Amino acid sequence: MVVVVGKEEVVVVNFGNSKAVLCRGGLAVPLSSDLKGERADEKGRCDDEAVVGRTINWNACHLPPLSTTSRSLGGEYRKQYIIMEPEVTVMKRTEQSDDFLIIATNSLWNVVGDKTACEVVKRYCVNGESGRLMSSDGSSTAAAASEAATALAVLAMAKGSRHNISIIVVQLK
Structure with a gap:
């Protein structure tokens, strides 16, 4: 997955096994869909x-x-089985209401819903005027994003996920 965050829009390019979710005004907005064989x-x-x-x-x-x-960027031996054309989503940004992005592998999304993931990350937000992520010691947004990603990984493991749990939380304010 490739995610490009600009001032006016967010572009998500998904080859599979990952998903991006935007928390906008407190609501979970999927920016990509799960590219699974069950679809x-x-x-x-x-x-x-x-x-x-x-x-x-x-x-x-x-x-x-x-x-x-x-779908995948997979090797030559998989070409007969997969589509090499990605799913592309372009979403206009709304600076006032776009809070954060959660970019994660399916190992999170298979066991944790979009709404729940946003709620977990929101626990690391200060409900003050800025709405910025703050770490537990109040030090930085980067530390808060890391703590939020770790909390999601721990939740995924508690729900039985064990393989390749990769999560990035991106502060947008």
């Missing part, structure tokens, strides 16, 4: 045995050779 548009293509062979349902829709995503 209707992906499943239709994945189930086309002439294209990919057969899929395996093993706690998720998997493509041979056990790839969990149907």
Whole structure:
């Protein structure tokens, strides 16, 4: 996943296995969708045995050779199974109400919903006029973003996620 944050817009380029969620005015706004084999548009293509062979349902829709995503920057051997064209989203920014972005692998999103993730990160926000993230010792927004990402990772692990939990929290105010 590639995320570019500009003054006027946020651009998200998703190849799969990740998702970006914007917290805008306290609400979770997905900026990308989960690119999984279970998705209707992906499943239709994945189930086309002439294209990919057969899929395996093993706690998720998997493509041979056990790839969990149907889009990827994957290696040469996967080209017959995956789409190499990313999903691109461009979202206009609203400076007053855009609070933060959560960019994470599916290991978070498979066990924690968008709204819950935003609520966890909001616990690290000061409800003052700035609405800026502050660390537990009040020192910096970078420390607060790191603490919020860590809290999300701990929550994901508590809910059973174990593989490649990567999370970035980006302060937008």
